[in-house]
Amino acid sequence: MREFTVTFRPQARSVRVSQGTDLLTAATKAGIILSASCGGEGLCGKCLVIVDKGTVKAEASRLISARERQRGMVLACQAIVESDCEVTVPAGSVEIHEHAGHDAEEFTKGVVLERESRFVFSPLVRKVYVELASPTADDSTSDLDRIEGALKPKAGAFRISTRLTNVKHLSEVLRESDFKVTATLAYRDGALEALSFEPGDTTANNLAFAFDIGTTTVTGQLIDLTTKTVLGTRIAFNKQSPYGSDVITRIIYASEPGGLETLNAAVLDNINEIIGDLVAACRVTLSDVYAVVCAGNMTMMHLLLKIDPSNIRKAPYVPTVSVFPPVNASELGFEINPKGIAAFLPGVSTYIGGDIVSGVLACGLAENEELSLLIDIGTNGEIVLGNREWMIGSAASAGPAFEGSGLACGMKAVKGAIDKVVMDGNLDVQLETIGAGAARGICGSGYIDLLCQMLKRGVIARDGKIRRDTGSRRIRKAETNYEFVVAFKGEDGAAEDIVIQDDDIENLKRSKAAIYSAVIALLDKVAKSITEVKKIYIAGGFGNYLNIANSIFIGLLPDIDRGVYEFIGNSSLAGARMSLLSHEAFEKTSELYKSITYLDLSAEPNYMDEYIAALFFPHTDLGRFPSVRL
């Protein structure tokens, strides 16, 4: 088959693709993630590109305007490469702006949080060093019985088992190490499974990965299970994004021939890239990594385990599995020690996945006596209300705006992301970036500050539109709408202008409205008022920081005593990490998931009214936000 080279501008990336490949696929291969919410079906009209040189075979589409056609634009997903090509990618077609430089950050380096020590330290995978008596004529017990006998006193009430493959070289390992060996034991299915026997004392080398597999972002963390420390964290946009921006389009894509395999390979690629990166960056040995724990929503888990997710989007919305069997990491394609294991946080239902169960575990809501609330701001906004007696959960389609996706200058909460913004009366902006790096874009917490400041300083009206009449040099007309320049090229090290546009604000407004109205609908359902809630945990991929006061100011969160709020960061990741550090924590989730009742918001009569009323800053009804003075 013939191969062609496709070069993308302005990214200046080239890839070799075989004849018949479309430009969307070629772009993905080049690491450029185009907008394609239809999953590459030619239906959403978002993946517009300009072919500057070379030949493509492209169908005419009524989704391309006359002006766009005049500029030579085609839909990348419908354009088949027929020669070497040079292609320009307009900024508006890019779903995810990766920007330059390292798009990853170690933000939780150091010891794990106090909150996580609620459970006894007893990692999911333990290493135990034993010195065995050498066999004699009077003691010719088999090698396996000998080592199991030595391990038994250290296993408590747990039965020890092992697999055949782990036994094959046992006799060599024992004899080359003079019967001094380290057993790696994993808690699985109510027993302790010996995963490996290594010569000598290797107990100091016991590593694992915690993963939050989000629809938009994938976050991985390397944990030292001996010292209980986080060695490093990496965040990446989910490589499934080109095949659909939300779970519904991905499920549709998965039902096409080869679709499930493609989506599975994409997220595996994310995982293995993060594993490889962190192992290299932290200078540790890959074979010391024996466990991966993943938390994610139902669809993400089905795709990761290569299970057909199609029933998730067909009434009555039944997942195939909600408690995932433990598996060998190698069976799934996780590139850690081939004898290592993978475990998954269980989900409640199609809409309340393992990421939320993980969050409930992490924040401790299920142990609280007082009424508590967990709000997880991700691609969906999930909410769990309750205490140790009962829990009710729900999900709002918030979209990925607060994850920095789908916005002109949005990015993840990594080094260089603007995460704090203060504005003076002259509309001049003081900003902080994560890691004090050169400003590269704006992350969720930065957008919250920015919206709050723009609202306070009158840059935007309560409907979110940028005022055209301020006379500020920072406000200008962009291609299709107005924008506010947060940082001009050169300011704070910005390589180009960093802006927020009318469309971005509209996106963010819808997200905040979806989350706020879901909270209110859930409280209404159980006839509770927000003032009865004594603890509100805010979770999301905001990095280390979220300004609660500003979140209230823009109407994202209810206007009550700030002291009730606690920002807990990525709680899905935290629950996965806790599961690694304590098998008791992990086992708790298999009870916990059963006690959360799911509430379908779309069946709640007041939800849509609440949502529409929330499409103002902070809200149509200012009486709900008494502390907000405009």
Added chain:
Amino acid sequence: MREFTVTFRPQARSVRVSQGTDLLTAATKAGIILSASCGGEGLCGKCLVIVDKGTVKAEASRLISARERQRGMVLACQAIVESDCEVTVPAGSVEIHEHAGHDAEEFTKGVVLERESRFVFSPLVRKVYVELASPTADDSTSDLDRIEGALKPKAGAFRISTRLTNVKHLSEVLRESDFKVTATLAYRDGALEALSFEPGDTTANNLAFAFDIGTTTVTGQLIDLTTKTVLGTRIAFNKQSPYGSDVITRIIYASEPGGLETLNAAVLDNINEIIGDLVAACRVTLSDVYAVVCAGNMTMMHLLLKIDPSNIRKAPYVPTVSVFPPVNASELGFEINPKGIAAFLPGVSTYIGGDIVSGVLACGLAENEELSLLIDIGTNGEIVLGNREWMIGSAASAGPAFEGSGLACGMKAVKGAIDKVVMDGNLDVQLETIGAGAARGICGSGYIDLLCQMLKRGVIARDGKIRRDTGSRRIRKAETNYEFVVAFKGEDGAAEDIVIQDDDIENLKRSKAAIYSAVIALLDKVAKSITEVKKIYIAGGFGNYLNIANSIFIGLLPDIDRGVYEFIGNSSLAGARMSLLSHEAFEKTSELYKSITYLDLSAEPNYMDEYIAALFFPHTDLGRFPSVRL
């Protein structure tokens, strides 16, 4: 690579082999099992063949006598094929006489024995049919939770688990069967594992195989786990035999490059051939077979699981594993349902393997109050003495004579084997064959009868030599020694003369001496007399029949009240079958194996004296056999 055709006579079998192949390998490929106790190393000088036509490259060997060389004989293991060849195989070079016709028999057809119903019927693999409620908006539990919920009330105290692979198509299976499905559940590692979910009610189709993997013979039995019946039995000589006639030579062979793989493939071939044969003969469906339970000695189990057995023959004789982890049948290469399981009876030590533990389970010795003895007459003669308080076990190198191996007309206890012999004063012989078939050879029980009758009628002296002076037409000189013709060609349907030779008797005498003296040494060790033993179980591959009185007459068994004896057949196979029919029986063995103490006979000062004293019929000391009148 060039290929040549090698034709063997008188078997009239041809095979194609590639250049460089030796004649021993070629013969094995042709299904002709030559004597080669050294494992094909050119050391034992037994695999003599005559090359009639064609060229072989053969080293001179001092193991070939001048007369043999004159006849054109070469060692098959040292003769490399260099052209098409025609080869004559002298009868004396054949280890195992397969004879013509079907060399397999269904001898235990019908319901299982009463003895085996000591344990509650609760098969190792169960099928459970459930009709599930279809999901609704109010009940959108995941598919796996739904089926596990329905199975739970039927699982008792057992936790239900399943593997990822079994979940992949669950949603389709449930929906195509309108949520009426059969779960196949296996007891493993203290839990119930769901192996498969099948549409509809398939509980009537639940099959399994029990195997006794002996050094010399492999016996398999197809069991219907629903009706508790044996559907059929097959016996075959172990295909590892050409690589060594005993466990020591096989362990040596296994340590050569590729040796372990070759031996493993050979026994797998045995197993899969028996599985295929019985499934076809019983007209059942292979995919209904979900379990295989195997019992065998330590070396056989290591080779079957492809675990290096080398430490078994190095002091202090430590096996790698004695309690074998449960495995997936497909992982081992067992050709049953790919989701099926394999389980193995645990062994005590290098010398008391899972076959004996299986036998102890089968006969019930470990539950007896009175002192009992199990004597298993196989390639080794293993003995267990004790009761429910204590057990001591030992092994004697008896050799495979009573299994019909290494004898001029020996065969397994299958259709056509002479298993009963009566002789009159004229030395005329009345005989019975298994299945009343045409006489094809002599099996173990036939040899015991024959020796007894020959001794009684004076055909042999007490040293076992055939008398040259009787004048009987049945006694004649054979090539190297004398022989007695049990059946002339035509008598009892014999296709050729069936004989017993001096060498055969010598072989049998050594076997019986090894077993008898081991029994005495074991009793001496614990200061018990044979008269204190209230129950003696005799096990071995003798088919349905063993004449205890005759066994005593030749000195194989101690001369006490016949009522103490019970012949229980292949008890290794019976224990495997019991383990299939009751998981409680199987689990009992993991306790049982620990309570048997091994006694090393070679370290017992009186054993060798006892052995030498037993090298007469019935014994040097006739006072030990008061009932024997000669």
